[in-house]
Amino acid sequence: MPSLLFIVFCIGIIFEGNNAQLSSAAKLSQSVPGLITYPDSLDWQTNGVVTPVQDYLDISYMNAVVMVETIESLHAIATGTLQRGSIARVMDCCATNMTYGCIKSFGGICTYDDYPNVLGKCQTSACQPFASFDTVDEYYGLNDTALLQLTQKSTLFVGFYPPEQIFLRYKGGIFQETNCSKANTMYALQLVGYDNTQKGDLYWTAKNHWGEWKDWGESGYIRILRGANICGFGSLVYQPVVSAITTTAKSMPITTNSNANNHPPDSVLILVRHGTSDDEFNKRFSGWNDCDLSLLGQQQMSQTGRVLRQANLSIDICFTSLLKRASKSLFIIQEEIDHLWAPTYNIWRLNDRMLGNLTSFHQDRAESLFGQHQIRQWLTQPNLAPPPFSSPRTKDPRFAHLHRYSSFSSSTETLIDVHKRVQPFVYDQLLNHLHRRENVLLVTHADIIKTIIRLIHSHTPDYCHDHEIPISTPIIFQFSLDINSFYNAYYLSTTLFENNTDHPYQLFPTGFERIKTASQYSTHSL
Incomplete structure (x- = not known):
């Protein structure tokens, strides 16, 4: 007592x-x-x-x-x-x-x-x-x-x-x-x-x-x-x-060009996975379901914005998907860094992966019906997709407003399909802005971020399929016009990898020194 x-x-x-x-x-x-x-x-x-x-x-x-x-x-x-x-x-x-x-x-x-x-x-x-x-x-x-x-x-x-x-x-x-x-x-x-x-x-x-x-x-x-x-x-x-995230989740390694390690970047790409959505919080598969950002997700994005503000990274243009969980995440970050004025574009190609009949499905119920192994196969194997919608997607009220702004008509997607969908945006829009020395902030979904990283380095859709993109931790890519290439990449976090021992890959390839941002925040090279 x-x-x-x-x-x-x-x-x-x-x-x-x-x-x-x-x-x-x-x-x-x-x-x-x-x-x-x-x-x-x-x-x-x-x-x-x-x-x-x-x-x-x-x-x-x-x-x-x-x-x-x-x-x-x-x-x-x-x-x-x-x-x-x-x-x-x-x-x-x-x-x-x-x-x-x-x-x-x-x-x-x-x-x-x-x-x-x-x-x-x-x-x-x-x-x-x-x-x-x-x-x-x-x-x-x-x-x-x-x-x-x-x-x-x-x-x-x-x-x-x-x-x-x-x-x-x-x-x-x-x-x-x-x-x-x-x-x-x-x-x-x-x-x-x-x-x-x-x-x-x-x-x-x-x-x-x-x-x-x-x-x-x-x-x-x-x-x-x-x-x-x-x-x-x-x-x-x-x-x-915390500056961003401490996590034991596997993190996706990013290759870089060591020939320009000390070259100042001409432009920067900042990738951020949106905050936890209502579907994620309630253990449901989201896909193209336009669920809201949860209160937890709002807190995560405020935290991400504070990290970017203290890192003193300027933003010239912003991209996100049509889905509100990503759009709201971007807005919260922009508000935190005082960049509400930055041009912002909602791109349907940046929408989350279409999950067919898994959309809005509770994960526990899906596992009891299909089995955990089968679901994992659908989500990680590049040529497999969840079962398509039994009725036309364009008639589903959940997607009616999204359909008005896209030419996308599939009822489910493989990782290969996602790769093909995102590729035109990366090559026709994203790289053009980086070549114009514009710093780009892109807030989107985990599968889309993985796809962008694969496209940047010409990896196949099955590359690192078992790795996760941490929620809300900015990934910084530095781009050089002299070599016409990305030459360095790091997570903007002081604690993300310090205690991360369960990954089978080296997180810090040799040849890079730890980079310091304009603030006192540490960053970790990948």
Whole structure:
């Protein structure tokens, strides 16, 4: 049972010693202006980026639990994949320095399955980290508007100073105790969202880590009155930040021309996979279904825009598909980099692969009907395609508006078909703009990005069919007119490959030095 007699780590020293870098955004609440409106409610838990409530009654685990949980959620927001992190590894390796900085110094967090139990000493080789972060923002005395803004990005580590006995007896409802003091024990919570009651009472939703102990809280969560800084809620806040993505997914290698390694680029091509769509979030095959961009996808694209802005890459022209998940992704990026003025073209040839009868199909149901192996064959073998639509595609209301702007009439596509569809755009439009020394931003779908990379290097449609394009991580191609060729390519991310060990291919071919952008962000050559 938690006790005031146990001296806990003070949140004020969470970053002392071996600090993670504090970003310039980490200042008082006055530096986080509330000039825009926010959704009436937000719940990162229902967005699928919050792990289940943990069962750690020992208060000495408190900071480790919440730090790991915020990193888990940050990783899930960036990659679309939620994994439970190992708290035991943090307890073993950072027992005398319980800080985000210590976690970063060991490469990030491992999975719970790889390191489930406290061993009493740090075993750095016992697991491979799957998620990390770049900087940590530290805030003091945040007002309601400032907290709202931060919550739009990811979950938060928040300090809370309630009277112990009242807090221990909390069973539900909106917590609004005012008899509080910083002399009380500081409890760390994961802030996961906010909402309001039917009566209009505003509240924060935060996650505790006591499991089902004495039926505490609302299934392990607590609602706290908003706008009143109840018991110091919001007075101390920490938020880990990533530049783009940390992922263990296989990444597509890109060949380059080493003869021009030190040549300044005449133009740049930036490829971005759109954010997570509603279909992807709900485990449905999208294809040409014009599903919307999910809230998670919107957050991913905002993050991508911030990366491009800090990399100081200018954009002359933009391309995307006719599908709203890609168009909205581009718009969010343009807004973040202040390039809404840039000419933008929606090209039907950049639409996602036509998946025939798999379109909008739930993945679990499709696997039960066709088998996982058969579906994988349809999606990865260059000469195979999913079953075509049983009725004419042009009469399907889902595609009516798309049909008006394209000459495309197929009811399904192989990878070879996609290759042929995209090829005219690459050779007739894309390369022409690059030859005119124009920097191009292209936001589209995974299969289309793979196809463009294959066309650039004259690869066949089966090249690297088992590799993935990471969601929202910009891929930068540098083009030289002197050699009439692309000569370098890299992912614009500081953490994408640092812990990526499950790929069978070398990610960094010899002959290239790590490139630095105009900002302090690192980039990784491929």
